Amino acid sequence: MANADPLVRAARNGFLATILLLVxxxxxxxxxxxTITTPVVATWVVAVLTFYASKYYYRRTDGDS
Structure with missing residues (x-):
């Protein structure tokens, strides 16, 4: 299962740290x-898009195994 994979856990922890830093x-x-500068807003947009793309990808590939 992908949840037990150390690489996935490390990526999830890194993503959480990025979100907390952005906040x-x-x-x-x-x-x-x-006000909030444009680079911070752009990073938020990239983070949200990455989250939803990853969620879509893992939901799509979850049924393959």
């Missing part, structure tokens, strides 16, 4: 300057 950076920028 911290975006919150800090919003609190200090009242």
């Amino acid at each position: 911290a950076i975006g919150g800090y920028q919003f609190a200090t300057s009242g």
Whole structure:
């Protein structure tokens, strides 16, 4: 099962760390300057697209094994 795979767990942990870092950076920028810079917003968009693409991929390939 893919959930037990150490590589998948490591990727999931890395993704969670990225999301937490984005929340911290975006919150800090919003609190200090009242806005969030374009690179942070672009990174959010990429992270969300990666999440949904991965979810779609693993749902599609889950029935193959």
